[in-house]
Amino acid sequence: MLQKEALEQFIKAALAEDIGSGDHSTLASIPAETAGTARLKIKEDGVLAGMEVAEAIFRLLDDTTRFVPFKNDGDPMQAGEIAFEVSARVRTLLSAERLVLNCMQRMSGIATLTRKYTDRLKGYHTRVLDTRKTTPNFRMLEKEAVRIGGGVNHRIGLYDMIMLKDNHIDFSGGITPAVERVVAYLKANNLDLKIEVETRNIEDVKEVLKVGQMHRIMLDNFTPEQIAPALELIGGKYETEASGGITLENVEAYAKTGVDYVSVGAIIHHAVSLDLSLKAVIHP
Template sequence: MDNTMFIAAALKEDIGNGDHSTLAAIDKTAKGKALLKIKEDGILAGITLAQEIFYYLQPDTTFALYKKDGDQVQNGEIAFEVAADVHTILMAERLVLNCMQRMSGIATLTNQYVEKIKNYKTKILDTRKTTPLFRVYEKEAVRIGGGINLRMGLYDMVMLKDNHIDFCGGIEKAIEKTVAYLQTNNLDLKIEVETRNLDDVKRILSVGNIHRIMLDNYDLPTLTEAIQLIDGKYETEASGGINMNTVADYAATGVDYISVGAIINHAVSMDLSLKAQLV
């Protein structure tokens, strides 16, 4: 779904057959301005999308931008001033706030994780634990917060997880069938394989033909041993239950990536408001 499709669908969901509050109370020709007010410290995200929402409703909307995506912001600051028809401002208000609050919350939490491991080579990854039809914006917020997108969906990377392996009949068979499938279909996709123990790691190393090994729910000593076994032959990713209190300990093992579903699904929306600027 591109931005225009998303915006159209989201506005249709909210406006339906008309914004009757605005239609009843506000003259259709009225012009106005509003300020996007920041009411909580964090990392701002979603300004670009907010502009597109306003432009979709009224192409000649004008903005005075005081902040940009990725800025560290504080309670009391102003992100932007928008000037448009009052009907446009009131119809766009909730969608703009919903998107920006959600994205800013994700960017802020992601940045907190990134800061925790800034002295290590390890990078923070997101996952597919996202809100349906809002994934592209949640993942954009991760990037704004300093994280990295693991994959957008099932189509842009092969990830052989425990269920794939069990249904297929084992790690070796799953890898061999995947390599053959990619060759047959002329697909240039990276292969990541999930492991549950050191024996799984050893079996992958004996087969090869992959790009990254996921080390899922490993304790720190076992993770360290696994990374030593892999010895840089493939990228490594730690996952499973890693939180703000433990992320630095996992990064200290030398793992290349840590995937944290919580940066999206545990993020709390940032408090923002769009207020009329009275003149």
């Protein structure tokens, strides 16, 4: 779920970037106390995401905003539907319009693509994970969109989980010294973080099992056929994650192996924003 303080900080920074010294088009044409209503129109089919964010944007600019949702985050949406109606000062509606649309279009695209993956995994034990392949300063909303689409959030950043990838391992001189240093570091700094270790072949898996002391084993660029013997060796002792080259076309083949997770960076970085528009409601 979105953290209120972090969301507010993001909105303030985004509005400052867009409004700068002032929304002069609006300031020049709209009297300060003019009130109005607008509706968010859906122009493409998909999965709706960003309703909570949109309401927070309007309310940050105008705490008297009246926000009426007609759909919820995660709902399927169809072209022609209305997601919400919002009433506030017209200056608020116009200054917030582009930020609301940018967030909701991007989030809805991610939620829609994520849902396609999770639909392929129905009936299987395997869950789809996101990655850190995100847009700088927009990660919180992108990962929220993954959650809305039915995916599972991997680590948020570099601070909330240990992940020993190929470069960590190579620079450390191997899996064993890398894991041993991490365990010592966590103990010395009184940190309680889960440890994941990347493996690149079956020999790496054997070494990881020998050194132990982690929570999850990543099977990087393993084919489904290569994962089966790796899972047999692991024997359920640790969580398992398949990563690398996983697509909508082959994700079910990975799920059939029984691997716990598949991580798919594409659900964020290959997602295409969906078309939405905010239109004024003008009564005759």
